[in-house]
Amino acid sequence: MRLYVPNESPTTVTNLLNGSVLVLIQFDVCEELRLDQLRNVKERTVQQQPSMKHGAPAYVRYERPPVVEPLEALQLDSGERLEGVIKYYDYGVVSVVFQLPFSGGWDNLVQLASRWVWDIDFASRAEPLVRARLDQYADAMIRPAARWLSEDYFIFHVSEGPEGPAAADLILDHGPEIAQVVRGDRMRLSQGECNEVLHSQISYYANDLTVIGWNAAFLYDSTAGAETAIQLLEYANSQLLEFRHYDELLTAILDKAYALLEQRTGVFARWRMAKSARTLHTTLLDVAELTERADNAIKFLSDMFAARLYRLAAAKVGVPDYKELVSRKVKTAEDLYNYMVDQFDQSRAFFLEFTVVLILLIELFYLFRGKPL
Structure with a gap:
């Protein structure tokens, strides 16, 4: 279904927009997905080497490309019919992408x-569509999550036409509307808010534009040129989802460790810390492994523009903030682990010293027991 609301009577080419609207919905479903076990997935393709606008021999490459398969269309109450695909990432994230063609004016x-x-x-x-698919691939899920975290993101792609305006002219003539689209706001924004939104823009050529917000982005580009930006926005949101997962995981573990420290009484109670310390250390190793796998999932090879675009997208959706939060909690967990190990070592040293003294007393007792004073 192509969306068009003929209530504007556009008179110029710049007022008539053609493109598509994409909805990215991502779920953190488990710690790891074994992609090789998704045997029923017939289509295993991904835009591993998207067509870049410029002629540089550069591309964005996934370390382990996600498995992709078509998804049944989503019918909205308004009658809009969205075509979709579902992507399975090895680090436990499932991404659903719905798309709807668009034609109309700026107000539309x-x-x-x-x-x-x-x-x-x-x-x-x-979510019900994803759960129905994952029921078929239960064996491929490592440590399924009891509660799914989710993130959604919207991409409004306006196709760059042969007679379309340059990016600077588009900002000059329709900057307020672009800011409204990125914010998802019906009301006209203040000049200060518009400037704040449009500050997060990036272009490679004079006639392409990407404006990124925390929950939506506006793309003015060709279909091929927009492909890379869409992939990077999807990846940035999956990173945010992963770090949210790590944050919740570390928070729960630290709460348990603090509760154990508050409950301990007596010297020998420290022995119980050994098991808790091992559990904490194992979790830290798991978090480090998962973080490294997520960080290395995508590589930027000889394409500095793609790297800059990703850093901008990651910053706007909040990846660095959550990463810093997770890093602080990892540091706290490491300090707590060292403290628990130190407490256990002190208890063990005390026990060994007590045992040595006890053995010495026993030997002295037997040595002097039969002798007269």
Whole structure:
């Protein structure tokens, strides 16, 4: 279904927009997905080497490309029919991408953005579809999550036409509308807020533009040129989801460790810390492994623009903030682990010293027991 609301009477080419709207919904379903065990997935393709706009011999390459398969279309109450695909990442994230072609004016796009961002709960609609698929691949899931974390993100892609304006002219003429689309707001934003939104823009050529917000992005580019930006935005959101998972995991572990420290009484109670310390250390190793795998999932080879675009996207959605939060909790957990090990070592040293003294007393007792004073 192509969305068009003929209530504007566009008179110029710049007022008529063509493109598509994408909804990314991602779920953290387990710690690891064994992609080689997804035997029923017939289509195992991914845009491993997307077509870049520039001619540089560079591309974005996944360390382990996700497995991709078509997903049944999503029918909204408004009648809009969204085609979808589902992607399985080896680090335990499942991504659903719904797409709807768009044709209309700026007011149409602003209204659509506001309605989709705030009025429709796409995650609740996508989750049953994902659960139904994963029921077929239960053996491929390592340590399934009891509660799924989710992230959603919206991408509004306006196709760059042969007679389309340059990015600078687009910002000059329609900057307020672009800011509204990125914010998902029906009301006209203040100049200061518009400047804040448009500050997060990046372009490679004079006639392409990407404006990134925390929950939506606006792309003005060709279909091939937008492909890389869409992949990087999807990856940045999956990183955010992973670090949210690590944050919750470390919070629960630290709470248990603090509770154990508060409950301990007496010297010998420290012996119970050995098991807790081992559990804490094992978890730290797991977090380090999962973090490294997620960080290394994608490689930027000879493409500094793609790397800059990813850093901007990651910063806007909050990846560095959560990564720093996780790093602080990892440091706290390491300090706590060292403290628990130190307490256990002190208890063990005390026990050994007590045993030596006890043996010495026993020997002295037997040595002097039969002798007269």
